[in-house]
Amino acid sequence: MLRVIVRRLLQLAVTLIALSALIFIWLRNLPGGPVEALLGERATPERRALLIKALGYDQPILVQYGKFMQRVLTGDLGNSIRTGDPVTDVIARAFPATIELAVAAMIIAVGLGVPLGYLAARYRGRLLDNLTIAGTLLGISIPIFFLGYLLKDVLTQDIHWFPPSGRISTGMDNTSVTGFYVLDGLLTREFDASADALWHLILPAITLATIPLAVIVRITRASVLDVLNEDYVRTAEAKGLRHRTIRGRHILRNALLPVVTTIGLQTGALLSGAVLTEKVYNWGGLGTLITDSISGGRDYPVLQAIILLAALVFVLVNLLVDLSYAFIDPRVRVR
Amino acid sequence: MQARRLRTAVSLVAVAALAVGAAGCAESDRGDDNSGEAKTGGTFIFAGAGDPKNFDPIFNDDGESFRPVRQMYDTLVQHKPGTADLVGGLAESWEHDPEGKVWTFKLRQGVKFHDGTPFNSAAVCYNFDRWYNMKGAAAQSQMIYYQDVFGGFAKNEAEGAGQALYNKCEAKDDSTAVVTLNQYKGAFPGAFALTALSIASPDALKKGDADTVKQNGDSFEYSSFATTTPVGTGPFTFGGWDKAKNEITLNRNPDYWGEKAKVDKVIIKVIKDENTRKQELRAGTVQGIDFPAPADRKALSGEGFQVLDRPAFNILYLGINQKNPKLKDLRVRQAIAYALNREQLVQTKGPGGTKVADEFMPDTVLGYAPDVQKYEHNPEKAKQLLKDAGAEGLTLNFYYPPDVSRPYMPNPQEIFTVLANDLQAVGIKVTGKPRPWNGGFKDDVQQFGKQDLHILGWTGDYNDPGNFVGTFFGRGKVEFGDQAMTEMFAAITKADGTVDEAGKKAAWEQVNRDIAAKWLPAVPVWHAPPAIVVTKDVQGMIASPLTDERFNTVSVNK
Numbered sequence: 001m002l003r004v005i006v007r008r009l010l011q012l013a014v015t016l017i018a019l020s021a022l023i024f025i026w027l028r029n030l031p032g033g034p035v036e037a038l039l040g041e042r043a044t045p046e047r048r049a050l051l052i053k054a055l056g057y058d059q060p061i062l063v064q065y066g067k068f069m070q071r072v073l074t075g076d077l078g079n080s081i082r083t084g085d086p087v088t089d090v091i092a093r094a095f096p097a098t099i100e101l102a103v104a105a106m107i108i109a110v111g112l113g114v115p116l117g118y119l120a121a122r123y124r125g126r127l128l129d130n131l132t133i134a135g136t137l138l139g140i141s142i143p144i145f146f147l148g149y150l151l152k153d154v155l156t157q158d159i160h161w162f163p164p165s166g167r168i169s170t171g172m173d174n175t176s177v178t179g180f181y182v183l184d185g186l187l188t189r190e191f192d193a194s195a196d197a198l199w200h201l202i203l204p205a206i207t208l209a210t211i212p213l214a215v216i217v218r219i220t221r222a223s224v225l226d227v228l229n230e231d232y233v234r235t236a237e238a239k240g241l242r243h244r245t246i247r248g249r250h251i252l253r254n255a256l257l258p259v260v261t262t263i264g265l266q267t268g269a270l271l272s273g274a275v276l277t278e279k280v281y282n283w284g285g286l287g288t289l290i291t292d293s294i295s296g297g298r299d300y301p302v303l304q305a306i307i308l309l310a311a312l313v314f315v316l317v318n319l320l321v322d323l324s325y326a327f328i329d330p331r332v333r334v335r
Numbered sequence: 336m337q338a339r340r341l342r343t344a345v346s347l348v349a350v351a352a353l354a355v356g357a358a359g360c361a362e363s364d365r366g367d368d369n370s371g372e373a374k375t376g377g378t379f380i381f382a383g384a385g386d387p388k389n390f391d392p393i394f395n396d397d398g399e400s401f402r403p404v405r406q407m408y409d410t411l412v413q414h415k416p417g418t419a420d421l422v423g424g425l426a427e428s429w430e431h432d433p434e435g436k437v438w439t440f441k442l443r444q445g446v447k448f449h450d451g452t453p454f455n456s457a458a459v460c461y462n463f464d465r466w467y468n469m470k471g472a473a474a475q476s477q478m479i480y481y482q483d484v485f486g487g488f489a490k491n492e493a494e495g496a497g498q499a500l501y502n503k504c505e506a507k508d509d510s511t512a513v514v515t516l517n518q519y520k521g522a523f524p525g526a527f528a529l530t531a532l533s534i535a536s537p538d539a540l541k542k543g544d545a546d547t548v549k550q551n552g553d554s555f556e557y558s559s560f561a562t563t564t565p566v567g568t569g570p571f572t573f574g575g576w577d578k579a580k581n582e583i584t585l586n587r588n589p590d591y592w593g594e595k596a597k598v599d600k601v602i603i604k605v606i607k608d609e610n611t612r613k614q615e616l617r618a619g620t621v622q623g624i625d626f627p628a629p630a631d632r633k634a635l636s637g638e639g640f641q642v643l644d645r646p647a648f649n650i651l652y653l654g655i656n657q658k659n660p661k662l663k664d665l666r667v668r669q670a671i672a673y674a675l676n677r678e679q680l681v682q683t684k685g686p687g688g689t690k691v692a693d694e695f696m697p698d699t700v701l702g703y704a705p706d707v708q709k710y711e712h713n714p715e716k717a718k719q720l721l722k723d724a725g726a727e728g729l730t731l732n733f734y735y736p737p738d739v740s741r742p743y744m745p746n747p748q749e750i751f752t753v754l755a756n757d758l759q760a761v762g763i764k765v766t767g768k769p770r771p772w773n774g775g776f777k778d779d780v781q782q783f784g785k786q787d788l789h790i791l792g793w794t795g796d797y798n799d800p801g802n803f804v805g806t807f808f809g810r811g812k813v814e815f816g817d818q819a820m821t822e823m824f825a826a827i828t829k830a831d832g833t834v835d836e837a838g839k840k841a842a843w844e845q846v847n848r849d850i851a852a853k854w855l856p857a858v859p860v861w862h863a864p865p866a867i868v869v870t871k872d873v874q875g876m877i878a879s880p881l882t883d884e885r886f887n888t889v890s891v892n893k
Contacts, residue, residue: 078552
């Protein structure tokens with residue numbers, strides 16, 4: 001077992017190094033770069049040359065990569081080109097915003113999705129079922145940015161129910177403890193800040209939740225339908241158990257297994273959806289950071305760090321899944 | 336079990352109640368008060384379009400950094416609000432010797448920096464010396480305006496950097512500062528009004544280690560002065576920069592020497608998406624936004640917002656690259672000029688108030704000649720000129736950036752389409768080459784010169800013809816094919832070096848006449864006024880041609 005883990009960790013290191021090299025070379029070969037962004041319209045050839053030299057972009061790409069890796073190995077991810085802040089700070093600021101949004105979206109998706117899916121299955125073929133199926137189709141196919149702008153237009157412009165963007169009202173005094181504004185407000189007893197942050201969270205969370213919600217409804221519905229036909233449900237009914245017990249213990253509990261797997265998968269998918277949702281709502285999380293770092297003139301250090309971070313998480317999750325398989329099924333270890 | 340459920344239910348209700356309460360507050364805060372009188376106090380929230388870089392003026396060259404900097408600092412010479420005319424700032428008056436080398440500034444008395452230290456001639460000289468003696472390639476490479484104006488440093492870190500124009504600064508007495516230059520430059524005194532040359536507190540500069548710009552990998556790290564402790568003499572003091580919330584807070588400076596701010600606080604909120612800025616304005620969560628889309632101007636003004644046009648201090652031009660031998664022939668370039676129906680372009684695609692341009696600078700700048708050769712739309716003449724030059728059936732590639740909106744070019748795609756159609760109509764085949772602004776356009780056009788034609792422009796920094804015409808045509812540039820128009824370069828250098836005001840005016844007028852008739856390195860297209868929008872509650876916002884808006888005159892009436 002230990003050998004498997006060590007081997008996989010070595011593979012992980014090699015994968016990450018190869019990936020970092022690929023990202024590094026790819027980013028630096030894109031047209032346009034930080035030099036243009038830093039110089040703006042007042043670029044003269046001399047200034048361009050000076051900056052290219054100062055930033056070391058005149059050196060061979062392998063030398064540049066070597067210097068980059070040297071820094072990374074000492075834990076220094078560099079500073080953002082746009083803001084000059086250490087990349088670790090930049091990411092640490094954006095991370096809680098994205099997590100807060102993702103958690104809220106997941107609460108909506110699961111909280112609504114599981115009951116809706118269950119009800120749709122129970123009333124299969126009836127109006128509620130048909131409506132739900134149609135709704136999920138719409139939910140899966142509607143582009144996130146379109147829905148985002150639509151919700152904003154109706155609910156913030158036509159009727160002023162929600163704020164159009166941001167995580168908290170401009171100028172609102174709040175103390176940041178964890179970076180999760182809703183939670184921070186509760187922790188520091190700044191309840192008005194907490195409520196304000198919650199108010200800002202609702203529309204983006206609904207926007208982000210649509211796709212996972214639709215998927216969860218469909219999986220729950222299909223899974224409950226499967227379970228309804230199982231022998232043990234019929235047996236339970238024949239035994240004269242209370243409906244509530246049958247629903248809770250026999251149907252829902254068994255039907256939830258595939259749903260839980262789906263929730264796990266959808267959580268990963270949320271991060272890609274967050275790029276668009278955050279853009280629409282000026283949210284200031286990792287998604288916003290990615291788009292800003294690309295459009296604001298190739299903020300290499302930030303882009304590299306985010307891509308590597310995402311890759312690291314992805315590879316680690318895969319590793320964990322594989323290891324758990326090996327743990328559960330001894331045959332995997334033999335291979 | 337029951338107890339737990341009860342608890343859950345109670346907390347849910349509590350959260351809902353809080354949320355509803357907050358919505359109620361937001362509603363009542365917005366309550367209208369139409370008394371119509373300017374009020375003092377309160378907060379003015381303005382949505383900017385991008386992150387500032389930092390708050391040390393000398394290391395900046397972009398409008399988003401300058402917006403907060405302008406509220407916190409003053410320059411020796413300032414612009415009269417709403418114009419590009421020069422008035423006294425920290426200097427009450429200024430004069431130069433006949434050679435234009437020695438500039439004497441009479442300074443305002445009794446002015447204090449935000450940290451309580453006095454503003455005086457020693458402080459002025461400290462700033463000038465600081466810029467001139469700046470060390471390190473990282474720092475020097477970021478001093479874009481300083482280099483524009485002063486050419487070089489005490490010790491240049493880069494090859495190709497020019498000789499320094501600055502010689503020394505002397506504090507004659509507390510209220511007299513004398514700046515000596517090695518030679519006259521036409522940019523003065525206009526350049527003394529550049530936001531980048533704002534005067535900072537020497538004490539704070541030292542304490543905040545302002546001269547240290549560290550290079551770390553791909554980037555620059557600025558001092559604490561630049562990021563957390565900027566100190567100037569302006570109407571607002573620095574309150575903070577919350578990067579998670581993207582908010583810059585500025586507080587009223589009760590000891591300001593000039594017109595004291597009416598609001599207690601200004602918050603500059605960074606909202607990059609143009610559509611979101613507009614929605615925030617409509618929702619009443621911000622009271623001002625910059626750069627509305629041209630298409631939205633009418634709607635916003637119809638909804639009761641104040642759409643304030645900045646007097647156009649910019650130019651959009653059609654660049655012609657003489658690397659293509661066919662375009663070396665003046666007749667071909669003139670044919671291109673005659674082919675364009677710029678009047679129609681202005682009417683159909685220009686933001687309100689746009690004017691056809693006949694010269695490469697606005698008519699408010701010294702040296703504008705009212706009698707230059709004008710190129711009215713004349714397709715027949717264009718065809719004839721092409722025939723005379725033996726350039727019929729010409730095929731030209733035309734570079735444009737479809738993904739950006741610039742103050743002088745809010746809609747590049749539309750502008751390209753109209754201009755290309757005009758050219759096709761006289762028999763010039765046009766191959767459109769759309770390139771992303773930051774991912775090809777600027778490189779291809781300014782560095783590699785791949786284009787035959789392109790659209791680009793400029794917003795002036797200060798009131799000086801050299802800042803417009805000199806920037807474009809003062810020397811050979813890749814953008815125009817490194818054209819060897821030595822006669823033009825010499826004429827511009829001469830005009831820029833003329834000290835006497837009348838002589839300078841005449842020299843620049845002649846340059847502008849010759850550019851239009853003899854040289855025509857590009858075709859001027861239009862001057863387009865960019866706008867700033869504020870809610871009807873806002874009073875006292877004065878739109879500036881140089882985007883030099885200062886918020887001390889602004890009050891929010893609500």
